Amino acid sequence: xxxxxxNVKGLTAKKEQDIAEWYSQVxxxxxxxxxxxxxxxxxxxxxxYAIWQNIQDHFNRCLKYRDVKNAYFPLFIPExxxxxxxxxxxxxxxxxxxxxxxEEGQERLAIRPTSETIMYDSYSRWIRSWRxxxxxxxQWANVVRWETEATKLFLRSREFLxxxxxxxxxxxxxxxxxxxxxxxxxxxxxxxxxxxxVIMGRKTDKEKFAGANYTLTVEAFMPDGKALQVGTSHNxxxxxxxxxxxxxxxxxxxxxxxxxxxxxxxxxxxxxxxxLHSDNKGLVLPPKLAPNKVVIVPIIFDKMRDEILAKADExxxxxxxxxxxxxxxxxxxxxxxxxxxxxxxVPFRIEIGPKDLEAKQAVMVRRDTGxxxxxxxxxxxxxxxxxxxxxxxxxxxxxxxxxxxxIVFAKDWESFxxxxxxxxxxxxxxxxxxxxxxxxxDKTAGVKSRCIPLGDEAAPDGxxxxxxxxxxxxxxxxxxxx
Amino acid sequence: xxxxxxNVKGLTAKKEQDIAEWYSQVxxxxxxxxxxxxxxxxxxxxxxYAIWQNIQDHFNRCLKYRDVKNAYFPLFIPExxxxxxxxxxxxxxxxxxxxxxxEEGQERLAIRPTSETIMYDSYSRWIRSWRxxxxxxxQWANVVRWETEATKLFLRSREFLxxxxxxxxxxxxxxxxxxxxxxxxxxxxxxxxxxxxVIMGRKTDKEKFAGANYTLTVEAFMPDGKALQVGTSHNxxxxxxxxxxxxxxxxxxxxxxxxxxxxxxxxxxxxxxxxLHSDNKGLVLPPKLAPNKVVIVPIIFDKMRDEILAKADExxxxxxxxxxxxxxxxxxxxxxxxxxxxxxxVPFRIEIGPKDLEAKQAVMVRRDTGxxxxxxxxxxxxxxxxxxxxxxxxxxxxxxxxxxxxIVFAKDWESFxxxxxxxxxxxxxxxxxxxxxxxxxDKTAGVKSRCIPLGDEAAPDGxxxxxxxxxxxxxxxxxxxx
Numbered sequence: 006x007x008x009x010x011x012n013v014k015g016l017t018a019k020k021e022q023d024i025a026e027w028y029s030q031v032x033x034x035x036x037x038x039x040x041x042x043x044x045x046x047x048x049x050x051x052x053x054y055a056i057w058q059n060i061q062d063h064f065n066r067c068l069k070y071r072d073v074k075n076a077y078f079p080l081f082i083p084e085x086x087x088x089x090x091x092x093x094x095x096x097x098x099x100x101x102x103x104x105x106x107x108e109e110g111q112e113r114l115a116i117r118p119t120s121e122t123i124m125y126d127s128y129s130r131w132i133r134s135w136r137x138x139x140x141x142x143x144q145w146a147n148v149v150r151w152e153t154e155a156t157k158l159f160l161r162s163r164e165f166l167x168x169x170x171x172x173x174x175x176x177x178x179x180x181x182x183x184x185x186x187x188x189x190x191x192x193x194x195x196x197x198x199x200x201x202x203v204i205m206g207r208k209t210d211k212e213k214f215a216g217a218n219y220t221l222t223v224e225a226f227m228p229d230g231k232a233l234q235v236g237t238s239h240n241x242x243x244x245x246x247x248x249x250x251x252x253x254x255x256x257x258x259x260x261x262x263x264x265x266x267x268x269x270x271x272x273x274x275x276x277x278x279x280x281l282h283s284d285n286k287g288l289v290l291p292p293k294l295a296p297n298k299v300v301i302v303p304i305i306f307d308k309m310r311d312e313i314l315a316k317a318d319e320x321x322x323x324x325x326x327x328x329x330x331x332x333x334x335x336x337x338x339x340x341x342x343x344x345x346x347x348x349x350x351v352p353f354r355i356e357i358g359p360k361d362l363e364a365k366q367a368v369m370v371r372r373d374t375g376x377x378x379x380x381x382x383x384x385x386x387x388x389x390x391x392x393x394x395x396x397x398x399x400x401x402x403x404x405x406x407x408x409x410x411x412i413v414f415a416k417d418w419e420s421f422x423x424x425x426x427x428x429x430x431x432x433x434x435x436x437x438x439x440x441x442x443x444x445x446x447d448k449t450a451g452v453k454s455r456c457i458p459l460g461d462e463a464a465p466d467g468x469x470x471x472x473x474x475x476x477x478x479x480x481x482x483x484x485x486x487x
Numbered sequence: 488x489x490x491x492x493x494n495v496k497g498l499t500a501k502k503e504q505d506i507a508e509w510y511s512q513v514x515x516x517x518x519x520x521x522x523x524x525x526x527x528x529x530x531x532x533x534x535x536y537a538i539w540q541n542i543q544d545h546f547n548r549c550l551k552y553r554d555v556k557n558a559y560f561p562l563f564i565p566e567x568x569x570x571x572x573x574x575x576x577x578x579x580x581x582x583x584x585x586x587x588x589x590e591e592g593q594e595r596l597a598i599r600p601t602s603e604t605i606m607y608d609s610y611s612r613w614i615r616s617w618r619x620x621x622x623x624x625x626q627w628a629n630v631v632r633w634e635t636e637a638t639k640l641f642l643r644s645r646e647f648l649x650x651x652x653x654x655x656x657x658x659x660x661x662x663x664x665x666x667x668x669x670x671x672x673x674x675x676x677x678x679x680x681x682x683x684x685v686i687m688g689r690k691t692d693k694e695k696f697a698g699a700n701y702t703l704t705v706e707a708f709m710p711d712g713k714a715l716q717v718g719t720s721h722n723x724x725x726x727x728x729x730x731x732x733x734x735x736x737x738x739x740x741x742x743x744x745x746x747x748x749x750x751x752x753x754x755x756x757x758x759x760x761x762x763l764h765s766d767n768k769g770l771v772l773p774p775k776l777a778p779n780k781v782v783i784v785p786i787i788f789d790k791m792r793d794e795i796l797a798k799a800d801e802x803x804x805x806x807x808x809x810x811x812x813x814x815x816x817x818x819x820x821x822x823x824x825x826x827x828x829x830x831x832x833v834p835f836r837i838e839i840g841p842k843d844l845e846a847k848q849a850v851m852v853r854r855d856t857g858x859x860x861x862x863x864x865x866x867x868x869x870x871x872x873x874x875x876x877x878x879x880x881x882x883x884x885x886x887x888x889x890x891x892x893x894i895v896f897a898k899d900w901e902s903f904x905x906x907x908x909x910x911x912x913x914x915x916x917x918x919x920x921x922x923x924x925x926x927x928x929d930k931t932a933g934v935k936s937r938c939i940p941l942g943d944e945a946a947p948d949g950x951x952x953x954x955x956x957x958x959x960x961x962x963x964x965x966x967x968x969x
């Protein structure tokens with residue numbers, strides 16, 4: 006029991022008291038991530054990476070269904086490429102990392118902060134006629150943005166992993182339709198796999214992507230009242246096409262500039278999921294996302310030792326499609342093991358001891374609620390299959406209720422500040438002006454618009470902006486954000 | 488037919504006449520890869536990336552079976568880390584790329600050329616006791632080596648994709664066993680998925696990895712008489728453990744330095760596969776590796792048009808597990824389509840026209856041999872399943888015969904030079920001295936030792952080095968290499 010004594014593994018911070026410290030402890034102690042010895046960077050440990058791989062697998066199936074092909078473009082981008090599209094250059098220039106190695110006659114190279122420019126240069130050579138369209142390419146890659154704010158595991162770092170989809174269409178309407186389609190795929194991913202409800206919306210002009218006509222977003226709502234942008238989908242219009250000389254010969258035998266979109270989500274999604282679901286015992290993973298859905302802990306006494314281990318092994322075999330862990334380590338008490346697997350977020354724990362064996366039953370404990378029940382070993386597979394569905398739905402419902410309860414209409418500045426101070430998200434009527442939005446951010450030390458909710462975009466006729474009092478254009482959600 | 492006329496898509500170079508130009512054309516025209524507008528870099532296009540994903544899927548299954556976990560470490564490595572292990576620093580320093588961004592008081596950052604140092608720094612914090620071992624972690628990542636020689640698609644570039652496994656063991660014998668084990672997994676991958684025979688061997692001291700006790704390698708043999716290293720597995724000894732302060736408390740309650748290994752293969756494997764199998768019509772893909780194993784080309788006339796398209800669709804449905812492509816594009820002749828899919832290496836083509844439909848049959852054409860046969864549509868699924876196995880085996884056998892026939896024993900310098908000039912691989916008795924090997928390389932303008940073949944390592948008693956005449960230590964293969 007030496008190990009047991011030396012390690013106090015549990016969390017010492019409480020989610021409701023100090024969410025930043027709690028979050029950092031959950032990530033470190035559950036071993037999903039670790040800080041790196043390089044400023045601004047972090048390490049995705051095996052448990053974190055297995056979660057990322059499950060997200061990738063889910064989304065790769067979706068890409069295949071949508072006829073999007075994966076590809077890989079260079080990490081390095083020539084400086085001149087950034088300057089071809091002015092808004093894009095301006096948006097990214099403060100946070101670009103550059104390579105020191107330079108050869109005579111060669112220009113400076115950036116490390117990709119995003120790949121529009123390097124990809125669209127190729128597109129200009131690959132696209133010739135309407136037969137080549139739509140072109141739909143996705144890239145899984147690391148990107149670098151030279152952040153100066155403090156590093157937050159998964160949430161803010163100089164390097165992160167992401168996917169970036171880059172599509173080209175003949176017409177604006179096709180482009181619009183698919184910008185929306187991939188946003189909906191993000192919503193499905195968040196809700197179905199991560200049990201994370203999201204709001205679909207459009208960014209205000211102030212918050213849209215550098216170089217986009219408009220940006221759609223999915224926003225998740227965190228327990229501390231902050232929103233977290235988990236995916237965006239941009240209609241880039243014809244601006245990059247013009248800048249990079251992309252054109253196609255139409256069915257009309259004339260040359261046209263195509264319409265383009267780009268869309269992405271990153272490892273930040275993992276951070277959002279952890280913030281949303283985890284508790285003071287550690288990580289809580291939605292069962293469909295969890296790499297190991299079950300841990301089997303045999304309760305070993307001298308009596309019936311071999312029989313219990315054999316039964317545990319048999320259960321593992323039966324549940325093999327759920328990648329169960331069997332924890333038969335010696336020198337650790339059952340209680341210590343329970344704590345460890347709770348810390349690591351395994352959705353279901355199966356305990357089996359001598360009495361259970363005699364009664365042909367086992368104890369099943371659900372990670373999110375702590376609910377315990379005796380189950381018949383003979384029925385264990387259908388029970389786990391059913392419980393996975395139930396737990397996944399319950400986790401989503403709980404988060405959805407919190408999100409819905411947290412959206413509060415604020416008719417004026419006073420109620421707006423009170424809503425935001427109470428860790429809620431304010432729905433307001435807003436003029437849509439960037440200047441007005443700048444003032445709001447300054448006055449509140451950082452409250453920003455999240456989005457204009459899709460399907461509920463127009464402010465009521467005659468309504469006034471909650472801040473400046475001018476005629477309101479949109480319904481907009483505002484909150485603090487990660 | 489405008490498109491048909493404007494594009495001469497076929498290869499203009501011949502494999503047997505100008506393999507370098509032929510190889511470049513195969514890669515570009517089949518659209519597996521493209522040159523990038525950044526010196527030393529290239530683009531992996533969707534067909535190339537789908538091949539890489541199939542390789543990843545195969546190897547991820549193997550990693551799971553071997554209890555190796557995937558993780559992700561930062562792209563950036565602090566300069567001081569390189570200098571902790573002297574041989575490693577010396578080996579990599581000429582080809583490291585550096586970041587220009589630098590903050591006060593922070594050291595210079597390299598872009599990873601390989602991740603030993605950044606990973607082992609973490610290992611020193613993660614490993615405490617024998618209970619933490621073996622630790623087996625793999626990373627899929629991009630790496631950068633600032634090459635100055637000309638770029639060759641997949642084969643030599645400044646950035647490439649790879650996997651790097653990094654394991655830690657209590658004992659030397661465990662480490663030795665798994666260094667060999669992962670080499671065998673590389674052999675399995677190459678032979679079973681890529682139909683590429685390889686030689687397993689140990690590198691001479693001159694050619695081993697910077698910082699390793701010894702390096703094992705799998706070497707493939709190309710049609711132009713050059714070898715190509717497709718994977719290496721290193722026993723790093725305790726050198727990195729000492730340099731990075733990795734230690735563990737043993738069962739004996741004493742502190743020990745563990746043994747470490749690292750092993751990797753890269754996207755170069757794709758280049759080797761293309762060089763080996765492809766022909767003057769374009770890409771030839773082993774069917775188990777091919778993303779789309781079948782292309783269905785309906786031969787459309789006005790007569791029975793709808794029936795033929797319906798049958799083609801029905802066949803696609805039946806063969807869905809092989810991801811068949813259906814080419815029902817209008818405005819392209821069947822012949823043009825056949826050429827296109829041959830260029831892209833689809834293993835099996837199914838043609839179906841009015842006469843076939845009446846006879847309830849189709850024509851099946853095998854990509855590697857061009858062999859045509861009529862098959863009953865009712866039996867199409869088992870036939871394709873069987874043909875995949877046959878073609879995969881035939882491709883391997885053909886390559887194996889070429890490799891075996893190309894290994895020729897050379898007893899002295901004269902026969903050695905003649906063997907190498909005749910595009911074969913020379914097997915020699917060799918002294919093992921780095922100085923002697925340097926001279927051989929100089930005299931031949933680049934012929935290098937490939938490996939000491941496993942299982943046939945010791946030179947016969949009393950034999951002399953084919954070059955210097957001193958006492959021979961090993962049997963060694965020599966050839967030119969990519």
